[in-house]
Amino acid sequence: MRRALAELTGTAFLVATVIGSGIAASRPSTDPGLRLLENSIATGAVLVALILTLQPVSASFNPVVTVVEAALGLLSWSAAALLALAQVAGAILGAVVANLMFDLDAVSWSGHDRSAGHLWLAEVVATLGLVLVVFGGLRTRRTETIAYGVGGYIAAAYWFTSSTSFANPAVTAGRMFSDTFAGISPSSVPMFVLVQVLGGLLGLVLVRLLFPTLEGEPA
Numbered sequence: 001m002r003r004a005l006a007e008l009t010g011t012a013f014l015v016a017t018v019i020g021s022g023i024a025a026s027r028p029s030t031d032p033g034l035r036l037l038e039n040s041i042a043t044g045a046v047l048v049a050l051i052l053t054l055q056p057v058s059a060s061f062n063p064v065v066t067v068v069e070a071a072l073g074l075l076s077w078s079a080a081a082l083l084a085l086a087q088v089a090g091a092i093l094g095a096v097v098a099n100l101m102f103d104l105d106a107v108s109w110s111g112h113d114r115s116a117g118h119l120w121l122a123e124v125v126a127t128l129g130l131v132l133v134v135f136g137g138l139r140t141r142r143t144e145t146i147a148y149g150v151g152g153y154i155a156a157a158y159w160f161t162s163s164t165s166f167a168n169p170a171v172t173a174g175r176m177f178s179d180t181f182a183g184i185s186p187s188s189v190p191m192f193v194l195v196q197v198l199g200g201l202l203g204l205v206l207v208r209l210l211f212p213t214l215e216g217e218p219a
Contacts, residue, residue: 017043044151
């Protein structure tokens with residue numbers, strides 16, 4: 001239950017940051033590039049802070065990462081299911097809180113359509129890269145670097161992917177609750193989640209090929 005609470009809390013803060021910084025960036029500026037820069041800096045920074053803080057308990061904040069953990073034998077499938085539910089609940093809570101902090105309705109369904117093949121490809125790439133960064137650190141026993149790797153990767157992936165790198169089914173679900181700069185329409189969510197899962201599976205295969213054993217263990 002401590003792990004579930006950590007996942008709920010961390011994912012809530014993550015989504016509150018993604019949406020809140022998007023709202024804050026949109027109000028003084030009409031320049032899309034400046035908005036994206038501000039949004040990406042805030043998201044990358046909060047990921048570093050949250051992972052450093054919650055990693056001793058649990059700091060995946062992402063059902064795809066949690067499923068890959070289970071596939072690699074790092075936790076049970078029942079625990080993975082519980083943590084994924086906590087992550088989704090935290091994402092929705094974070095979206096609601098972000099809306100309220102900026103004096104918006106608690107829930108406003110997003111009308112930001114993100115249904116296109118190039119966006120789906122971008123989500124496959126974004127999620128694959130995230131899994132590689134996370135588990136490259138874990139498999140080589142460099143857990144102290146993961147926070148910086150993930151924060152840096154996501155900040156960069158905001159820019160090099162056309163989808164702005166959601167790379168997270170829970171965050172994707174949370175972002176449909178806010179009709180703001182960072183939102184996604186409910187109709188776009190299922191395909192985003194599907195290609196994120198595909199990216200996670202490809203990432204798992206790549207991790208197994210590149211890091212077949214934990215560092216220091218016999219091959």
